[in-house]
Amino acid sequence: MKNLGFLILAISMAACGTSTFETEGGTTVTYLEKGDGNLPVDSLVSMFKIKYTTEDGKVMMDTDEPMPLKVDPNNEVNQGELFEVLTQLRTGDSVGFELVASELFTNTFRAPLPDSIPENSKIKFQIAYIDQLTEQGYFDMVAEKAEKAAEKQMVIDNELLDNYLEEQGVENVETTESGLRYVITEEGNGSQPEAGQTVKVNYAGYLMDGTYFDTSIESVAKDQGIFRPGRQYQPLSFPIGQGRVIKGWDEGIGLLNEGAKATLYVPSPLGYGNRGSAPVIKPNSILVFDVELVEIEE
Secondary structure: OOOHHHHOOOOEEOOOOOEEEEOOOOOEEEEEEOOOOOOOOOOOEEEEEEEEEOOOOOEEEEOOOOEEEOOOOOOOOOOOHHHHHHOOOOOOOEEEEEEEHHHHHHHHHOOOOOOOOOOOOEEEEEEEEEEEEOHHHHHHHHHHHHHHHHHHHHHHHHHHHHHHHHHHOOOOOEEOOOOOEEEEEEOOOOOOOOOOOEEEEEEEEEEOOOOEEEEOOHHHHHHOOOOOOOOOOOOEEEEOOOOOOOHHHHHHHHOOOOOOEEEEEEOHHHOOOOOOEOOOEOOOOOEEEEEEEEEEOO
16 A cells, blocks of 8 residues: 555534545545554454445445454555555445446456446445454354354244154154254164264255255166266265364264264254355255265264
């Protein structure tokens, strides 16, 4: 960016009593609310709420939650007027300003300007500087939000599973503390795997509506219309308890004896969560797996 001298705000009081400042590049920024916090520091994660619209009012972005940005006031690389504004904000500030569309897309977004936006038109911004966090503090915040979202989703999934199991007439269902449900359909005669041991598992996975998305068994793949020529259909091998598979598998397979068969009913927080796994597994999908613990490797 520029030297520290340019980071001193040139604040002036307009006739209407609004406080403004101007960047070195000539952008006039109006305070909607003036904070008294800290300027950005490159070692911290800055949290901003950002809304910007086209000149005719079409919303291009409006963040519900504060979004993280690394803002380095001493960065000499030209990141455009948007980052020039951000370097001069303090936590607690809320501002409004306009940027030329072509400059914004060329220098900040580094992307082609959409045909629908005239190059000399103005993009209107409203930005609130919410907080500064250490990287660890940011990761902790994200983890806490994810945990709360998973707890809320688990309540929803439990109700859906209750209804599904009742409708399907499934009996002898066991439920673990995590919320995983399973039914042993055939007992094994071997030992249970220990964390770190490599297991080989045959499986068929499907949604509650019966849509199959994957299997290690060729005949099932052909029957369900998901056969892929060239794929090797064989038991999946992985070290158990090491996070190489979804949580529902790490836990569920670990409950089986070698040779056992079971059906696992996996709530979405123990599966692919709110990410899903395209194209079949949508966000927050409950998964069902028919599994067989074929072998525990010594």
